[in-house]
Amino acid sequence: MKNYQFFSKIYDEFMGTKYQDFYEEILFKLFKNEPIKNKAILELGCGTGEIIKRFSEDNKTFGIDISSEMIRAAQKKDKITKYMIMDMADFKLPYSFDVIFCAFDSINHISSASGWKKVFQNSKKHLNDNGLFVFDFNTLEKFSSINNKTLVKNSKNFYTIISTQASRNKCSWDITIFEKEIDNSYKLYKEKIVESSFPVEGVMEMVKKVFGNAKIIKRSKERVFILAKK
Numbered sequence: 258m259k260n261y262q263f264f265s266k267i268y269d270e271f272m273g274t275k276y277q278d279f280y281e282e283i284l285f286k287l288f289k290n291e292p293i294k295n296k297a298i299l300e301l302g303c304g305t306g307e308i309i310k311r312f313s314e315d316n317k318t319f320g321i322d323i324s325s326e327m328i329r330a331a332q333k334k335d336k337i338t339k340y341m342i343m344d345m346a347d348f349k350l351p352y353s354f355d356v357i358f359c360a361f362d363s364i365n366h367i368s369s370a371s372g373w374k375k376v377f378q379n380s381k382k383h384l385n386d387n388g389l390f391v392f393d394f395n396t397l398e399k400f401s402s403i404n405n406k407t408l409v410k411n412s413k414n415f416y417t418i419i420s421t422q423a424s425r426n427k428c429s430w431d432i433t434i435f436e437k438e439i440d441n442s443y444k445l446y447k448e449k450i451v452e453s454s455f456p457v458e459g460v461m462e463m464v465k466k467v468f469g470n471a472k473i474i475k476r477s478k479e480r481v482f483i484l485a486k487k
C-alpha cells in the first residue's frame with residue numbers, strides 16, 4: 258500500500274505547525290537571521306508543503322515527495338512552489354540549489370543505509386558551490402522510547418488512532434482513521450508507515466564521506482539535525 262495515501266487527509270491537522278515553525282527558525286539561523294531571499298531552495302519529502310511554502314514568496318522553491326496525495330495537498334495550499342512526485346533517493350532535476358533540506362524525519366522513510374547515502378550524494382550533485390544541505394532524523398533512542406505507545410486524536414471530521422511498534426532499527430506507525438460521514442457513520446482507513454534509523458555516528462560518517470564535512474547543529478536524544486556544505 259502507498260504511504261500517506263490516507264494520512265495526508267489529516268496530516269496538517271494532526272501534526273500542527275509547531276515543528277515547521279521550528280524548522281523555519283533553523284533555516285533563518287543558517288542565514289544569520291537575515292531574510293532568505295532570491296535563493297533556489299528544494300525540500301526533499303516536502304509532504305503538504307508546510308515548510309517550503311513559507312519561503313515561496315521571496316525565493317525559487319521546489320518540493321518533491323513520493324506521495325501523490327501529499328503533493329496534491331501541498332499544491333492546494335501553495336500555487337508558487339513547483340511540487341513534483343519523485344523519490345528523494347533517486348531524483349533528477351534540471352536545476353541546482355542554494356539550499357536543500359529534508360525535514361521532519363522524511364529521510365527515516367528510506368529503509369537502507371545505502372539509500373540514505375544516495376540521498377546525500379544526489380543532494381550534493383544538485384547543490385551550487387557553497388550550497389547547504391540540512392536534514393534531521395529520528396534516532397534509534399526515539400524508536401525505543403515510543404515502542405508500544407498509542408495516540409488518539411479526535412477532531413471535527415476525524416477520529417484517529419496511531420500505535421507504534423519498534424524493533425531493531427525500525428519503527429512502524431499503525432494508523433487508523435475514522436472519517437465522519439454526514440449520516441453519522443464512519444469511513445475507515447488504515448495504513449502503516451515504517452521508518453528506519455541508524456547510529457548518529459554512522460550517519461555523520463556517511464555525510465562526511467559524501468560532502469567532506471558535516472556538523473550537528475542540534476541534538477536531542479530523539480532527533481538530530483545535521484548540516485553539510487558543498
Ligand SMILES: C[S@@+](CC[C@H](N)C(=O)[O-])C[C@H]1O[C@@H](n2cnc3c(N)ncnc32)[C@H](O)[C@@H]1O
Nearest residue numbers: 302303304322323324327344345360361363366
Ligand atoms: C513525516 S512526513 C514530513 C513532511 C514534511 N517534510 C513536513 O515537515 O511536514 C514524511 C514525508 O516523506 C515522504 N517520503 C517518504 N519516502 C519518500 C521518498 N522515498 N522520496 C520522497 N519523499 C518521501 C512522505 O510521503 C511524507 O510526505
